[in-house]
Amino acid sequence: MRKLYLWLPLALFAFFAGLAAYMLTQEKDQFVESAMIGQPLPAFALEPAFDGLPGAAKADFTGKPKLLNIWASWCLPCIAEAPHLEALKRSGVEIIGIAIRDKPADVANFLARHGNPYTRIGSDRISEVQLAIGSSGVPETFVIDAKGMIRYQHIGDVGADDVPTLLAELEKAK
């Protein structure tokens, strides 16, 4: 090996390939977690989203840990998560909804079609509460403990796999 420097390109390339292979195997978190986790829920009091259920306020989060579900009737993934919210409800979880930029007629129509897992739904017409609790999209689900503290955030629709995770988080929040 008289000309060792000829191996230099290969060495540099091997270093890059190793690094890239390592990074590919790493789990990449694409989600920006809300900075509000561990913080108290901001104060809010929302009008009912339609005639069938009462509105939602910070004062409703007492007694036991509850789920806060950010959703909208115009949101397609919300249809996908509806049966899984239903499953959570059957496990005795109380879910309070906040409908984002929605109309009463649309909300009623959505619940008639896809079931109603909620005990209360507040109407957030200008995404005010959504932004205040650090949610960046629809749907998102938060675990709120009995003292009104935000304990856990789930981004995106709730799938079948997420139901046990959410139940465990609710248990932890007790």
Added chain:
Amino acid sequence: MIAEIGLAALWLAAALAVLQMVSGAASLRAAPGESNPLAIYARPAAVVQAFLAVLAFLLLLRAFAVTDLSLKLVATNSHSMKPFIYKLTGTWGNHEGSMLLWVGVLAASGGLLAAFEKRLPERTMGATLAVQGFVALGFYAFLLLSSNPFERLPIPAVEGNGLNPLLQDIGLAIHPPTLYAGYVGLSVAFSLAMGALMTSEVNPAFARVMRPWVLGAWVLLTLGITAGSYWAYYELGWGGWWFWDPVENASLMPWLAATALMHSVSVLAARDALRTWTIMLGVLAFSMSMLGTFLVRSGVLTSVHAFAVDPERGAFILALLGLYIGGAFTIFALCAGAVAEGKRFAVTSREGALVFNNVMLSAILAIVLLGTLYPLLTEAFNVRVSVGPPYFNPAGAIFAIPMLLVMAVGPLLRWKSDSPKRIQFELMLIAALVIGAIALVSFFGRFPLLPLLGLGLAAGLAVAAFLPLRGRNLKRVPVATWGMVVAHFGIAVSLFGMACEGAFSEERLAAVAPGGTEQIGGFAVTLEAVTPIAGPNWTAMEARLAVRQDGGEPVFLTPQARSFWSPPQSTSESALLTRWNGQLYAVIGNQAEDGRWQIRIWWKPFVTFIWYGGLLVGLGGILSIVGRMRVDLKRRSASAKGAQRRADIEALGVAAPQPAE
């Protein structure tokens, strides 16, 4: 049935790639002067494979044209009611289809090479085709094993999902195939370089074979980057034309390597120097294009342009990258020592200038590569960083400025050896222009250093580009030389645009009530109204801006703030007013509490010259290809005539005139 024919064609093409590889490799084992019986299959295999791969692509194109919803790919990416042109472009507006396009172009260029290239020794050609077959095989495997474009649905879909609306844009329909074709051209250069290296045939004849592929690839990359930069400028609505984003860098790096390769291959063709260096650049240029594909498709780096990201596919591309580039560098380390040293030359010679610029280009490439991969390195240690203009601009300029100066002087020097004294006048002229322009501009105000230097260099370079024509009969200047002149002048034009944008841009961010007027760059911009409008899958607030220049008739601009609902996403649609000396760029923002609207307006003098320059550079490359091809064809027909004459003379036997003893 049609789709199955496509799939079968693809499998057959893959099998032929194996044959091409084995047969090409067999030609290496032949004893000198003899040929291996297996070796004769390499060329036909490449040609037939090209037909099959192109057939497979055409069949997929047909499936998209008639919206065959029994195909999974069509059902997920197309829609029966889409305009016909977007049905066709939808063929490569997705991962599988674009990989098939890539393979089709690769096979077609391999077929062209095998069918028409007769200048190289058979052994070198065999090795080249073997490498080409090996590269193609990897991509066939990728397609057939992990992204089959012809996959059927168990039950045909009733209707398709449609194409991402962002991709329903004529610019984006053309942009990817252009870059792909450029990348593939570099793969042919890579195969040729490996073939020449393995058979120790690194010489001017080889360089002349390689040059058109490098030039062609370089022209396509130049045009692709120019178009991409303009798209980002008007579509993203941030007012900038280059963001040093990983995906942009991924397209810039192969271009830098190809630029260096194109110049060094010319030195090799003309002067038989820079042998090992040319091979090295051939490998480097292709590895940069593979690296680009990897970064774009794997999602290891976060980017604003990340389409079709999938870590699993990323792993496949990384494996191919390791196989090809790792293998190529190993062969390089083993064989490059055996390549004889080329012709020597003095420091002050055209070769010297080209070598200097090659080194500078490589240094800029290293800086861009380091900046692009640095976040990947720190993320391995859980530190998230973003590398941006504050690093790239000054670090790149350190090497770009000397490079541009030498670029102005280099073409004036003679081959082999020259003295600076001979071109005294030209040197003084260029220096006077650079210094004069800087002094003139500084006289009018204080500007940032880099744009100032850029203006000076642009002035010097614009004139220097034409100096090689001085004292020559313009009608007899070879077309390829015109190509160089135009391309170098294009760099000056582009540099002028960049420097003007950096030095003289005016920006106005204001909250304006309807009826209010803002002044910018000699324009009076009045916000007449803001109205809500709706599109097929979005709603928007559209501002109507009346732009008056020196109190003349108003021209209307309508920037929009769009909200898409599925997925929820906001985009800003900029509005542009183009004048010969610049562009007015307007964007609308949010509404404030008191009912006024945020309006952002830029006046960017001569910003369009950035892209005009890019087009000129591409035109220069095309002129160069045309010139070289004409010379090659002439040379070929001349040598054919010579051979014919000799044969005639021999046939005539005694009657032939005998040379005097």
